[in-house]
Amino acid sequence: xxxxxxxxxxxxxxxxxxxxxxxxxxxxxxxxxxxxxxxxxxxxxxxxxxxxxxxxxxxxxxxxxxxxxxxxxxxxxxxxxxxxxxxxxxxxxxxxxxxxxxxxxxxxxxxxxxxxxxxxxxxxxxxxxxxxxxxxxxxxxxxxxxxxxxxxxxxxxxxxxxxxxxxxxxxxxxxxxxxxxxxxxxxxxxxxxxxxxxxxxxxxxxxxxxxxxxxxxxxxxxxxxxxxxxxxxxxxxxxxxxxxxxxxxxxxxxxxxxxxxxxxxxxxxxxxxxxxxxxxxxxxxxxxxxxxxxxxxxxxxxxxxxxxxxxxxxxxxxxxxxxxxxxxxxxxxxxxxxxxxxxxxxxxxxxxxxxxxxxxxxxxxxxxxxxxxxxxxxxxxxxxxxxxxxxxxxxxxxxxxxxxxxxxxxxxxxxxxxxxxxxxx
Numbered sequence: 001x002x003x004x005x006x007x008x009x010x011x012x013x014x015x016x017x018x019x020x021x022x023x024x025x026x027x028x029x030x031x032x033x034x035x036x037x038x039x040x041x042x043x044x045x046x047x048x049x050x051x052x053x054x055x056x057x058x059x060x061x062x063x064x065x066x067x068x069x070x071x072x073x074x075x076x077x078x079x080x081x082x083x084x085x086x087x088x089x090x091x092x093x094x095x096x097x098x099x100x101x102x103x104x105x106x107x108x109x110x111x112x113x114x115x116x117x118x119x120x121x122x123x124x125x126x127x128x129x130x131x132x133x134x135x136x137x138x139x140x141x142x143x144x145x146x147x148x149x150x151x152x153x154x155x156x157x158x159x160x161x162x163x164x165x166x167x168x169x170x171x172x173x174x175x176x177x178x179x180x181x182x183x184x185x186x187x188x189x190x191x192x193x194x195x196x197x198x199x200x201x202x203x204x205x206x207x208x209x210x211x212x213x214x215x216x217x218x219x220x221x222x223x224x225x226x227x228x229x230x231x232x233x234x235x236x237x238x239x240x241x242x243x244x245x246x247x248x249x250x251x252x253x254x255x256x257x258x259x260x261x262x263x264x265x266x267x268x269x270x271x272x273x274x275x276x277x278x279x280x281x282x283x284x285x286x287x288x289x290x291x292x293x294x295x296x297x298x299x300x301x302x303x304x305x306x307x308x309x310x311x312x313x314x315x316x317x318x319x320x321x322x323x324x325x326x327x328x329x330x331x332x333x334x335x336x337x338x339x340x341x342x343x344x345x346x347x348x349x350x351x352x353x354x355x356x357x358x359x360x361x362x363x364x365x366x367x368x369x370x371x372x373x374x375x376x377x378x379x380x381x382x383x384x385x386x387x388x389x390x391x392x393x394x395x396x397x398x399x400x401x402x403x404x405x406x407x408x409x410x411x412x413x414x415x416x417x418x419x420x421x422x423x424x425x
């Protein structure tokens with residue numbers, strides 16, 4: 001059980017107007033960046049239902065015991081905020097930042113948290129101490145509040161290291177989210193949707209798994225036998241690398257080293273690596289920063305692989321599984337990624353623009369018919385890239401350069417930061 005917290009009073013929450021909130025939020029933003037006149041928000045046991053908090057900087061604010069029912073909070077920054085015992089029924093929290101937020105005992109029934117960052121957030125049961133209306137703290141009553149996430153939408157959210165111990169998440173939608181190291185012990189997950197979720201070292205001890213959908217989920221470091229006993233169907237999940245794949249790790253690393261030597265020698269020694277249909281997950285972060293120009297990994301499994309800073313110019317990754325792969329700062333110019341799955345892949349500041357070739361020619365980066373749901377392209381260089389017929393739902397293009405990028409037939413629902421005026425600029 002979480003620690004006890006105290007609300008201001010036991011009566012109705014104090015209603016906050018939009019104008020009052022705006023003034024307080026401006027002061028809080030000054031507080032966050034250290035400007036004179038700034039003041040931290042403390043709105044405990046207040047009613048902010050239906051208000052507009054979109055993209056507001058509210059990190060470290062104290063809203064314990066408050067109501068945000070139906071509030072517009074998309075993109076709000078609430079890192080480390082005190083949201084103990086709050087009500088977020090039907091609130092719009094898409095792409096909000098709630099890292100390390102205290103959300104114990106809160107109600108998020110029907111809230112939309114698609115693409116939100118809830119890393120290390122605490123959703124556990126909490127106990128709230130309510131002072132007596134007249135005698136105040138001299139006489140308090142204690143009220144236990146369970147975390148309620150029933151029918152909440154977490155599609156594409158990052159929930160790594162979050163604590164859901166004992167919460168109710170009946171029919172919640174966790175499709176394509178990342179739950180690495182999350183604690184879902186004793187949680188009620190009946191009829192929840194975990195399709196495509198990254199479940200790495202996720203704890204499910206004592207959870208109600210009846211009716212849970214796990215189609216295409218990634219299970220690593222999870223007790224699959226106990227999940228079956230709890231009623232979960234894991235037949236379509238991607239499990240641990242096989243012993244054979246793990247035993248080939250050094251051989252695969254040797255191929256990568258050969259690829260690097262081929263580039264460094266100007267093609268005189270070794271050759272481009274062939275990884276077609278291989279499971280590269282046992283390599284973990286050992287390919288970080290590698291020179292893998294022109295390598296081939298068609299249909300390969302690279303789920304969660306760390307390829308940050310890798311040189312992948314002209315690489316063939318058609319049909320590869322790159323879900324949750326780390327490609328930050330990678331050079332993918334001229335690469336072929338047609339039909340690849342890059343759901344939740346991190347491509348911040350990656351290079352996906354055209355690759356110059358001898359004779360004044362160039363070749364574009366090809367991503368036709370790929371799955372890019374909730375991929376992060378923030379700050380990426382994507383001029384001339386071809387993303388025709390791609391699934392880009394929930395992807396983030398904040399600050400990306402997209403001149404000449406092709407998006408014919410692409411699914412763009414809930415995309416963030418995509419400035420289409422750049423295409424013809």
